[in-house]
Amino acid sequence: MAKKRLPERFKGQMKYKSLHERARLIDHLIDAYRESMGTQFIPKDKLTDVVSTIYPNFEAESSGRHKTVFRLNQGYHHDFALKIGPKDDIEKDHKMYKRLPPKLRHEFLAKMFWHTKYCLLQEYGTESEISVEELNKLRELGYKYGLIDIKPLNIRKIGGHLKIIDANAVRYKFSGFWRIIEHIKWGLSPVLKKLFRKKTNKPDGVLIS
Numbered sequence: 001m002a003k004k005r006l007p008e009r010f011k012g013q014m015k016y017k018s019l020h021e022r023a024r025l026i027d028h029l030i031d032a033y034r035e036s037m038g039t040q041f042i043p044k045d046k047l048t049d050v051v052s053t054i055y056p057n058f059e060a061e062s063s064g065r066h067k068t069v070f071r072l073n074q075g076y077h078h079d080f081a082l083k084i085g086p087k088d089d090i091e092k093d094h095k096m097y098k099r100l101p102p103k104l105r106h107e108f109l110a111k112m113f114w115h116t117k118y119c120l121l122q123e124y125g126t127e128s129e130i131s132v133e134e135l136n137k138l139r140e141l142g143y144k145y146g147l148i149d150i151k152p153l154n155i156r157k158i159g160g161h162l163k164i165i166d167a168n169a170v171r172y173k174f175s176g177f178w179r180i181i182e183h184i185k186w187g188l189s190p191v192l193k194k195l196f197r198k199k200t201n202k203p204d205g206v207l208i209s
Contacts, residue, residue: 015113016121019082022054023119026084030118041086044068051084058082061124067093071124079158081124081165090120096169099145108141110158110165124165125158134162143179146170 014020029050033042042050048060051070058070067085083093097105097112110123130152142150147167154166170178 019055019121020114020116023082023116023121026050026054026119027117047084051082055082069124079124079126081122083120083122084118087117090115090118092169093120093166096147096167099147099169100141104141104145107161108138108163110156110163122165123158123163125156125163128155128157128162130155130162138162138164139182142167143176148178148182 030042030047033046034040044063047068051058051060055070055072058072061069061071061081063069066089067083070082070084072080072082083090094112094115097109100109110125112123113121115121135150135152135155138155139150142148142164146169147164148170149166149168150164154164155162156165157163
């Protein structure tokens with residue numbers, strides 16, 4: 001009988017296993033809260049309390065509509081981000097990461113080490129200015145593989161290179177359509193652009209000409 005193939009994230013030795021074990025504890029606590037309170041997910045203030053207890057070195061970096069980012073800078077060689085959100089949104093991030101072939105993935109996307117039901121550990125890097133040419137290069141690469149919403153806010157410098165830390169995956173056959181939509185969106189005035197932008201507590205990022 002042929003051996004069952006393991007998903008890529010389970011191949012080889014898991015990196016940062018102790019962090020993964022604590023992430024699974026967070027999953028259990030979120031499920032317990034959802035069951036007891038009858039909610040779809042845990043409120044962000046309660047989530048922050050849980051994470052600060054289990055991961056004392058993680059601090060809330062940003063909070064979007066779907067996920068909260070907790071950042072770690074102490075005790076590890078890598079600059080990590082722990083993204084926590086509903087199961088479907090964590091799966092979407094993993095799906096986005098798998099869109100690019102491994103060689104391109106490692107060159108242009110922030111590395112994802114593993115994910116649990118509600119948590120995802122990812123390289124995070126530092127904020128960086130990005131030129132119009134560099135931004136367009138990353139966007140065109142994204143369109144080729146069905147990735148959209150690539151903006152300066154979602155691009156950070158990791159290991160001396162600009163890499164995408166977040167994007168949305170769409171069906172390949174619609175990538176040309178989304179290229180047109182995004183070209184229109186990025187050309188709108190700041191007021192109209194707000195109608196298309198995700199709700200976030202940060203601006204679109206730093207863009208230099």
